[in-house]
Amino acid sequence: MEKVLNTLKKLGIHYELVFHQPVYTVDDTDNLDMEILKGAKICKNLFLRDQKGKRHFLVILCSEKKADMAKIQEQVLSTRLSFASSERLMKYLKLEPGHVSPMGLINDKEKEVEVLIDKDLKGKKLLAVHPNTNEASVLISFEDLMKFIKAMENEYKFITI
Secondary structure: OHHHHHHHHHOOOOOEEEEOOOOOOHHHHHHOOHHHHOOOEEEEEEEEEOOOOOOEEEEEEEOOOOOOHHHHHHHOOOOOOEEOOHHHHHHHHOOOOOOOOHHHHHHOOOOOEEEEEEHHHOOOOOEEEOOOOOOEEEEEOHHHHHHHHHHHOOOEEEEOO
C-alpha cells in the first residue's frame, strides 16, 4: 500500500484513503458503512486470461455490472476468456485473490497486463479502488485514476460492458 500511496503523491494525484473491514468480493461491500466511501462508485476488478494464457487482462467496471466474457473477448479480439489463476495473479500483479485493483499495475514491470475499462466509468467524480490491500480503499476521480494507469504505461482500452 505504501508504494501505491507514494506513487500517487509523486504523480500529484489527489486521493483520500479510508480503512474498513476486509472486502474480498463486491458482495462484501454490502457490509461496509457507505458513509466512509463518501458516495464513491465502487469498482469491480477482474483478472482474466485468454485461452492459451498468452494475454492477461485487468477489467475495471462498475460494481453493479456483470461482465459478459464473450462480449469482452469480442471487443479485444481474444480467444475465450476465463478468470486467471491465483498463481498468475501473483506472477503479473503481485496480488492475492480479493485484492485485485488497478493499483496492482504498479507491480507489472514488463507491462504484460492489458487494462480494459468500462466506458461507464468515464467522468465519475469519485471511484473507490483498493490500494493493493482489501482493508482500505483509495477514493479517486476517474481522471486521476486514468492519470495513474497512463503513468504505469500498460496498454489500455475502453470497452462496453
